[in-house]
Amino acid sequence: MGKRLREWWGLNNPSSYVRKYVYTSNMRAAVYMAFIVICLEIWMMLSLARTVVESAAAGKPRDFLWIVNHGAWYAVLLAIAAVVMVHAIRYLRHKTYNTRVGNVLLLIFSVACLIFGIHFGNNSYVKGDQILAFVTMTLFVFGLLVWKPIPALVASVVSFGGFYLYIDHNLPANYSLQVNLFTLWISTLVVALSAYHQKVSEGAKDEGIEKANEALRRIASFDELTGIPNMHSFGSAVTVLFEGIEQFDIQYAILYMDIENFKAYNDKNGFGAGDRLLRDVAVGLEEIFASEMIARYSDDHFVALCESRVAEERAKAGYDLVRSLRGDVRLHLRTGIYEPDMKEDVDVNQACDKARYACNEIKRHPGVFTNYYDDKLDNDVRRRQHIINNVKRAVSEGWIKVYYQPVVRCADGSGELCGYEALARWIDPEYGFMPPFAFIETLEEFREIDKLDRCIIEQVCRDLRAELDEGKEVVPVSLNFSRLDFELYDVPAFLEQMSSKYNVPSNLLDVEITESALTQQMSLLQKNMSLLRQNEFSLWLDDFGSGYSSLNTLKDYQFNVLKIDMVFLRGFEDNEKAKPILHRIVELAKDLGMVTLCEGVETKEQFEFLSSIGCDRAQGYFFGKPDAEKQLPAAL
Ligand code: C2E
Ligand code: MG
Ligand code: MG
Numbered sequence: 001m002g003k004r005l006r007e008w009w010g011l012n013n014p015s016s017y018v019r020k021y022v023y024t025s026n027m028r029a030a031v032y033m034a035f036i037v038i039c040l041e042i043w044m045m046l047s048l049a050r051t052v053v054e055s056a057a058a059g060k061p062r063d064f065l066w067i068v069n070h071g072a073w074y075a076v077l078l079a080i081a082a083v084v085m086v087h088a089i090r091y092l093r094h095k096t097y098n099t100r101v102g103n104v105l106l107l108i109f110s111v112a113c114l115i116f117g118i119h120f121g122n123n124s125y126v127k128g129d130q131i132l133a134f135v136t137m138t139l140f141v142f143g144l145l146v147w148k149p150i151p152a153l154v155a156s157v158v159s160f161g162g163f164y165l166y167i168d169h170n171l172p173a174n175y176s177l178q179v180n181l182f183t184l185w186i187s188t189l190v191v192a193l194s195a196y197h198q199k200v201s202e203g204a205k206d207e208g209i210e211k212a213n214e215a216l217r218r219i220a221s222f223d224e225l226t227g228i229p230n231m232h233s234f235g236s237a238v239t240v241l242f243e244g245i246e247q248f249d250i251q252y253a254i255l256y257m258d259i260e261n262f263k264a265y266n267d268k269n270g271f272g273a274g275d276r277l278l279r280d281v282a283v284g285l286e287e288i289f290a291s292e293m294i295a296r297y298s299d300d301h302f303v304a305l306c307e308s309r310v311a312e313e314r315a316k317a318g319y320d321l322v323r324s325l326r327g328d329v330r331l332h333l334r335t336g337i338y339e340p341d342m343k344e345d346v347d348v349n350q351a352c353d354k355a356r357y358a359c360n361e362i363k364r365h366p367g368v369f370t371n372y373y374d375d376k377l378d379n380d381v382r383r384r385q386h387i388i389n390n391v392k393r394a395v396s397e398g399w400i401k402v403y404y405q406p407v408v409r410c411a412d413g414s415g416e417l418c419g420y421e422a423l424a425r426w427i428d429p430e431y432g433f434m435p436p437f438a439f440i441e442t443l444e445e446f447r448e449i450d451k452l453d454r455c456i457i458e459q460v461c462r463d464l465r466a467e468l469d470e471g472k473e474v475v476p477v478s479l480n481f482s483r484l485d486f487e488l489y490d491v492p493a494f495l496e497q498m499s500s501k502y503n504v505p506s507n508l509l510d511v512e513i514t515e516s517a518l519t520q521q522m523s524l525l526q527k528n529m530s531l532l533r534q535n536e537f538s539l540w541l542d543d544f545g546s547g548y549s550s551l552n553t554l555k556d557y558q559f560n561v562l563k564i565d566m567v568f569l570r571g572f573e574d575n576e577k578a579k580p581i582l583h584r585i586v587e588l589a590k591d592l593g594m595v596t597l598c599e600g601v602e603t604k605e606q607f608e609f610l611s612s613i614g615c616d617r618a619q620g621y622f623f624g625k626p627d628a629e630k631q632l633p634a635a636l
Pocket of ligand 3: 542
């Protein structure tokens with residue numbers, strides 16, 4: 001039989017949700033039915049009493065058996081209705097969950113109603129009255145209750161057939177009664193069947209909505225990839241826990257865990273394997289923090305909450321777990337730990353941020369895998385936050401200043417001024433004077449560096465314009481660009497705009513790009529560089545040799561000036577190898593057609609050596625530190 005046909009006949013097994021829905025609907029109907037029956041029977045009992053009294057007054061007292069016969073019917077039905085009503089109300093109020101008892105009671109009640117209807121319908125019929133008692137009861141039982149199609153068919157055939165045979169036996173039914181009875185049966189059956197299908201489809205619809213809600217609840221609380229709680233549920237759970245914590249006097253710790261080198265694992269083994277690893281780590285961490293709380297923060301980052309006294313032990317277990325799963329990629333689990341002040345209101349997001357910050361700090365300390373958030377970090381976080389919150393203000397209120405450091409001729413040994421490097425300083429009303437290391441990295445991390453760099457470019461152009469207007473002799477100024485500048489705005493267009501706004505020729509502005517920038521987004525940088533070259537800006541490679549370099553960069557990119565990092569001059573006096581290396585670099589740059597500039601010149605000896613190997617230019621404290629005014633280089 002087709003699925004639909006089976007469904008129509010109620011031969012399939014509906015889900016437990018639909019069964020419960022139908023059952024609840026029957027219990028609700030039972031309350032109405034029972035209420036009506038109780039009222040009806042009380043009314044019948046009162047009429048019976050009146051008949052008895054009136055008959056006695058008229059001198060024709062009813063005989064005792066007649067009274068019992070009628071009264072017993074009413075009493076039995078009333079009692080059953082009362083029991084059904086009590087049970088149904090208890091079920092609807094979640095005081096009882098026993099569906100079997102409910103079903104039996106409902107069956108007894110239905111049968112009693114039908115027998116009552118048949119009996120009193122017959123009585124009326126025999127007396128020549130309408131069979132209303134039977135009609136009422138059948139409509140009651142088949143119309144209000146939800147029956148499966150087959151039981152409805154059987155029950156209606158039995159009750160209508162039984163009634164027909166019963167009355168026909170007592171007084172043969174005429175044709176019109178037969179037709180009326182048949183029509184009534186069919187209508188009752190159709191009502192019963194349609195009630196069934198309607199309730200089942202309502203139940204199924206409800207179930208669908210419920211399932212969707214459940215899925216939404218899951219998505220809202222659990223991380224899809226790993227199946228462990230997400231940050232939303234972690235936040236709520238921790239908040240609830242902390243709300244009642246004062247009484248317990250327990251110090252908790254928030255742990256932020258990061259799988260170091262996970263990107264390499266993904267690159268080597270593919271995203272599928274990466275996902276599997278994350279799931280395995282999540283499962284393992286769930287075991288480690290079995291009696292505590294754990295959640296996936298994002299990507300390869302997890303957060304957990306445990307008592308402070310076991311925090312390091314847990315971090316170590318997590319570290320061992322990742323080591324055991326990592327395969328041939330060197331993965332480590334780094335953990336930042338933050339112990340919030342339990343006496344104050346703890347903001348879970350901020351607490352996680354602090355643990356994250358402590359974790360990120362570990363990057364600077366190779367070989368360390370756990371780190372606590374302390375006062376120093378706290379100050380750092382505040383300063384970083386201050387920088388991010390105030391970068392726009394710093395630009396508009398002039399807290400950002402350009403400092404100029406002179407660059408001198410070197411190859412000719414003259415030490416004469418040939419340029420300046422523009423270096424940013426942030427003079428903050430709260431934090432005072434800040435050198436670039438205090439804010440450049442933060443601005444880069446939050447992708448706000450463009451605000452600072454545009455401000456510096458404009459100030460440099462404005463200063464050059466003022467000098468030109470005063471008729472001073474000017475030298476070019478080199479500007480520092482971050483890798484992100486090229487992603488965040490159109491650098492060539494902005495330089496063009498500034499040089500035409502202040503009427504400063506492009507040969508007075510040089511573009512320094514640090515070596516680390518070359519490792520990313522090669523095509524974007526190449527495109528920008530060629531545009532800048534077309535507009536006749538000179539391109540400088542900054543910090544050559546500072547760590548990221550490879551000689552390949554010299555092959556892949558075309559620079560006009562090579563700025564040799566000051567690392568080569570550190571230990572210059574004691575390290576005999578420094579000189580030949582510098583010599584080779586200068587020669588190589590010349591062969592490639594580049595001008596050379598050495599940074600960090602602090603002594604006369606260094607300058608003289610650079611001059612002797614033909615290094616074109618020099619810059620360093622020996623000639624002058626960066627200053628708010630363009631100072632002339634110290635004379636040799
Ligand atoms: P950089 O471009 O390599 O700048 C040279 C740095 O070396 C400057 O530090 C300068 O003060 C310092 N320096 C110069 N001569 C000597 C010396 O003889 N000895 C020593 N020990 N240091 C010397 P500063 O100004 O702190 O800048 C640090 C870095 O910050 C810069 O390195 C540059 O990468 C970045 N930076 C500075 N201003 C800006 C800017 O406006 N935008 C961007 N994106 N980065 C900037
Ligand atoms: Mg520079
Ligand atoms: Mg440099």
